[in-house]
Amino acid sequence: MKTMTCIICPRGCSLTVEKEGAEYKVTGQMCKRGKEFAVNELTNPTRSVTTTVRTVFTEFPRLPVKTDGEVPLGKIFDVMKELDCILVKDTVKSGDVIVENISNTGINIVATISMSLMMGVS
Amino acid sequence: MKSSSTYDVIVLGAGPAGLAAGYAASKAGASTLIIEREERAGGILKQCIHDGFGIIRFQQKLTGPEYAERYIRLVEEQAVTVLTSTFVIKVNKKEDGFELQLVNEKSGVFSLKAKALVLANGCRERTSKQVFIHGARPAGVYSAGTAQYFVNIMGYLPCKRCVILGSGDIGLIMARRLTLEGTEVVGVYEAKSTPSGLARNISQCLEDYNIPLHLSHTVTRIIGTDRVEAVEISKVDEAMRPIAGTQQLVECDGLILSVGLIPENEIAEDLGIKLDASTKGPLVDQNFMTSMEGVFSCGNALHVNDLVDYVSESGELAGEFAAAYGRRHSERRLVDIGYSNKDFLYVVPQYIDAASDNKNVVLYFRSRDVRYDAKVAIKCGNDKLHEKKHSVMRPPEMEKLELDLNKLDINGANKLEILMLEG
Numbered sequence: 001m002k003t004m005t006c007i008i009c010p011r012g013c014s015l016t017v018e019k020e021g022a023e024y025k026v027t028g029q030m031c032k033r034g035k036e037f038a039v040n041e042l043t044n045p046t047r048s049v050t051t052t053v054r055t056v057f058t059e060f061p062r063l064p065v066k067t068d069g070e071v072p073l074g075k076i077f078d079v080m081k082e083l084d085c086i087l088v089k090d091t092v093k094s095g096d097v098i099v100e101n102i103s104n105t106g107i108n109i110v111a112t113i114s115m116s117l118m119m120g121v122s
Numbered sequence: 123m124k125s126s127s128t129y130d131v132i133v134l135g136a137g138p139a140g141l142a143a144g145y146a147a148s149k150a151g152a153s154t155l156i157i158e159r160e161e162r163a164g165g166i167l168k169q170c171i172h173d174g175f176g177i178i179r180f181q182q183k184l185t186g187p188e189y190a191e192r193y194i195r196l197v198e199e200q201a202v203t204v205l206t207s208t209f210v211i212k213v214n215k216k217e218d219g220f221e222l223q224l225v226n227e228k229s230g231v232f233s234l235k236a237k238a239l240v241l242a243n244g245c246r247e248r249t250s251k252q253v254f255i256h257g258a259r260p261a262g263v264y265s266a267g268t269a270q271y272f273v274n275i276m277g278y279l280p281c282k283r284c285v286i287l288g289s290g291d292i293g294l295i296m297a298r299r300l301t302l303e304g305t306e307v308v309g310v311y312e313a314k315s316t317p318s319g320l321a322r323n324i325s326q327c328l329e330d331y332n333i334p335l336h337l338s339h340t341v342t343r344i345i346g347t348d349r350v351e352a353v354e355i356s357k358v359d360e361a362m363r364p365i366a367g368t369q370q371l372v373e374c375d376g377l378i379l380s381v382g383l384i385p386e387n388e389i390a391e392d393l394g395i396k397l398d399a400s401t402k403g404p405l406v407d408q409n410f411m412t413s414m415e416g417v418f419s420c421g422n423a424l425h426v427n428d429l430v431d432y433v434s435e436s437g438e439l440a441g442e443f444a445a446a447y448g449r450r451h452s453e454r455r456l457v458d459i460g461y462s463n464k465d466f467l468y469v470v471p472q473y474i475d476a477a478s479d480n481k482n483v484v485l486y487f488r489s490r491d492v493r494y495d496a497k498v499a500i501k502c503g504n505d506k507l508h509e510k511k512h513s514v515m516r517p518p519e520m521e522k523l524e525l526d527l528n529k530l531d532i533n534g535a536n537k538l539e540i541l542m543l544e545g
Contacts, residue, residue, distance in 0.1 A: 005325040009177050012321035012519075047326065050172045050185055051302060052274055062277040064171040064187045073330060080302050094191055112171065113187035117194060118162055 004041055008033045017042060046070035049079050050112070053098060055088040060119050063088050064112045065098055071105045078103040091115045129155045131444045132222060132236035134389065136204050137165020138430050139421020140242030141193035142437030143444070147240070148200040152445035155234070156197070156204045157224065163197070163204050164190035165244060166267070167430065169274045172295055174322075178431035189430060213239065213389055219416065238416045238444040241390055241404070242437060245383040245422040253287075253381050256343040262350030266292040266380040270299070279303055281376025285353050286310045287341045291319040291428065291518075293380025298327035300378075307333050308372055311355060313340040313362045316492060318380075318518055320428060340364065341377065350375055383426045393417065400468040401425035407456060407475040408483040410440035411447075415454075418444045425470050425486070428520050432486070443480070452477050458537045465490055465542035467517055474527070474538065481527035487540065489515035497543040500525065502535045509543075 006013040006029060015028045017038045024042065026035040040046060048070050052062035071079055079102050086099060092111045099109040131147040133140045136158035144156040162168065167175070170186030177183055180192065197204065208226040219237040247265040264272070264280055270292065272278045284305055286293045289312040297307045310328060315338050317324055328335055336355075342364050343354035357368035385403040387395075396405045396413040403424040404412040412419050420440035421433040455477040461469050467488040474483055489496075493515045500508040500523075507530045508523065515521055532538065 005321040007322040007326045009183075009322075012325075014321070047330065048173055048183075049302075052171060052277065054277065062275060064185060064274065066171075066173060066185055076302070094188060112185040113168075113191055117164075117191060118168070 002042065004038065006034045006037050008037050045073040047073050047076060049076055051080060051083060053083050053086040053088055053109075055115075057091075057115070057119060060115055063092065063098070063115065065109050066112050067102065067105075067107045068097075068110045069107045071103070071107050075103055075105060079105070079109075083109065091119070127155075128219070128235040128237070129153045130236070130448055131155075131238050131240060131441065132157065132220070132234065133240040133242055133441065133444075134210060135165070135242035135244055135421075135423070136160075136163035136206070137242065137244050137421065138167055138190065138193060138433045139244065139423065139437035139440075140165070140240070141190075141197050141204075142434040143240040143242050143418075143420055143441035144202045144204070145193065145196045145200055146438040146441030147445040148197075148202045148441075150442050150445035152238075152448075154200075154202050154441075154445075155236075156202060157208050157210060157222075158204055158206045159209050161207050163194050163206065169267075169270050170295075171274050172299070175430050178429065179434055186430075193434065210389060213393055215393060215414070238418065238447040240418045240420060240437075240440050240444050241387070241412075241423050242419075242421050242440075243386040243389065243423040245385045245426050247292075248379070248382045248384060250379055253379060255341050256354075257345060258347060259344065260346045260349050262346070262374075262376045263344060264376065264378055266290070266296045266378050269296055269376075269378050273299055273303060279305060281305055281350075281374070281378075283308060283374045284376030284378055285341065285355075285372055285374050286378045286380060288312060288380035288382070289314075289317040289319050289324075289335060289337075290380040290382065291323050293378060294319045294323040294327040296378055296380065297333050298331060301331045301333065305376070307331075308374055309334040309336055311336045311339040311341060313338065313358050315360070316516075320518055321516075342369065344377060345371070350377055353377055383422065385423045385426060387419075387423060390417070390419065390423075395419075398425075398468065398470075398472055400463075401470060403470075405472040406470065407454065407473050407478070408471050409443040409475060409478055409480055410436060410471070411443065411454075411475070416447055418447075425468060428518060432520065432522075439484075454478070457532055457535055459485070460537055460539045461487075462541070463490070465493075466540070469540055474532065476527075476532050476535070483525040483527055485523050485525065485540065487521050487523075488517050488519075489521070489542070490517065492516050493542065498523065499541045499543055501539045501541060502530065502532055502537075507538070 130152035148154040167186035167190035175189040211223040356364035420436040
C-alpha cells in the first residue's frame with residue numbers, strides 16, 4: 001500500500017494505492033483523474049516543467065517557458081541542461097515553440113507570455 | 123486624459139484582482155480606469171512562472187504569465203485603459219464620490235474623480251526585519267518573492283546553498299525553482315507542526331526533489347556580517363518557542379523567508395476604512411463594499427487567497443458591484459456574521475447587507491486548525507439556515523460556501539452565526 005497526494009489540481013486529494021494482482025486499486029480521489037495519476041506515479045511518473053530561457057533583450061532578459069505536455073520525472077534535469085544553451089532572439093508570442101522535441105521526449109518547449117506585453121511603450 | 127475626468131469606477135492595482143475588477147466593471151457598462159504603479163499589468167503573476175493557475179476560472183492549467191495574459195486581453199477587449207507607472211498620492215472623499223491625486227512621469231501630479239473605487243492593492247511579503255531572528259541581515263537573506271524576482275525576471279541565482287524558512291506556497295515553489303537552477307536547498311524549516319502550503323506543493327516541489335521538510339523547527343540566528351555564512355536552527359515547542367539545547371548550525375549562503383503575506387491597505391487606512399484584525403483587510407459585505415460607501419475591496423488586499431482563481435472571482439464581483447453602485451438608492455442594512463476564533467481563522471464577508479438585491483452570498487473561510495468530518499452550519503437565532511459536512515478542512519485551503527438569501531429570512535435578524543460542529 002502506498003499513499004500520495006494527487007497533484008492534478010489544487011484540491012490535493014490524499015490517495016491510497018493498493019496493488020491487486022496486475023491491477024491497482026485507488027481510493028481517496030474525488031474525481032477520475034486521481035486514479036490515472038496514482039497509477040502513473042507508480043509506473044511512469046511525469047511532470048510539466050516550467051522555467052525561463054535567456055533572451056537578447058535587455059529590458060526583458062528571461063522568457064518564461066513550459067513543456068507543452070509532461071516529461072518523465074527523471075528527465076527534468078536533462079531538459080533544464082538543454083535549455084541552458086537557448087538564446088531567444090525574436091519577439092515571440094505566448095504558445096510559440098521555442099525548442100522542438102526537448103531531450104528526445106517528444107514534448108516541445110513553448111513560450112508562456114507574449115513579449116509585446118512586457119516590452120516597449122505601454 | 124483631462125484632469126477633470128470623472129469615471130464611474132477607478133480600480134487601484136492591475137494585478138489579477140484589479141484586472142478582473144476593471145474587466146467586470148466595464149462589462150457592466152461603467153466607464154472604468156485601472157491604475158497601476160508598476161510598468162506592466164499582471165502583478166505578481168509575471169514572476170510566478172510555475173503552473174497550476176486557472177483550473178477553476180478557465181478549466182485549464184495555466185502558468186502565471188499565461189493567466190495574466192488572459193486577463194490583460196479581456197481588459198483590452200473592453201477597451202479599459204490601464205494607466206501604468208502611476209502612483210496614488212492621496213484619495214479624498216467628496217460628496218459625489220472620490221478625488222484621486224496621482225503622479226506619473228508623463229503628466230506630473232494630476233487628479234481624477236471616481237464615483238466608486240475598487241481597492242485591488244494586493245498583499246506584501248513580511249520582510250526580513252519583521253521576522254524575529256537574532257543576528258544581522260547580511261546579503262543572502264531574501265524574501266521568497268524577491269528570490270523569485272531575481273531568478274525568474276532577472277535571471278540571477280541569488281545563492282548556491284540555502285535554507286528556506288516557512289512552508290508557505292511561495293517558499294515551496296522556490297525550493298523547487300532554485301533546485302532546478304542549481305542551488306542546493308538544504309531543507310525547508312517550519313515552526314508550526316503542520317505545513318502552511320498546499321499538500322500538492324509539498325509533494326511536487328519537495329518530495330520530487332528529496333528536499334527535507336522539518337516541521338516544528340525554526341531559524342533562531344543568522345550568522346555572517348557581509349554575507350550569510352550559516353544559520354542556527356532550533357526545535358520549537360507547541361507554542362513555537364525555541365527549545366534550549368536543540369540548536370544546530372547549517373552552513374549556507376542564502377536564507378529564503380516564506381513567512382507570510384500581509385494585505386496592503388495603506389489607502390484604505392488613510393480613508394478611515396475599518397479593517398478586520400484577522401484578515402488584515404477591510405470589513406466588507408457580500409457586495410465587497412467596505413465600511414465606506416462606494417469603496418470596494420477584492421483579491422489579496424481583502425484577505426490572502428491560496429488560488430488566483432478566487433482572487434479573480436472576488437475582483438469580478440467587486441467590479442460588477444462597483445459598477446452598480448451609482449444606480450443604487452436604498453440604504454444598507456448590515457447583519458453581522460459571527461464566528462468563534464477557536465474554530466475559524468476568519469470569515470469573509472464579515473457582514474451581509476440585508477437590503478441589497480444581491481441574495482447570492484458567497485462566504486469564504488479558513489478553519490483554525492486541521493479538522494476532520496466537521497459540519498459547518500449557519501444559524502440565525504435558533505434557525506439553522508445551512509449545514510454541510512466537510513471531510514477535511516485545513517487552514518491553508520480556503521473553504522467556500524454559498525447561501526441563497528431568498529430562501530432565508532434574515533429580515534428581522536441582527537446577526538448570523540457560522541458554527542463548526544462535531545461530525
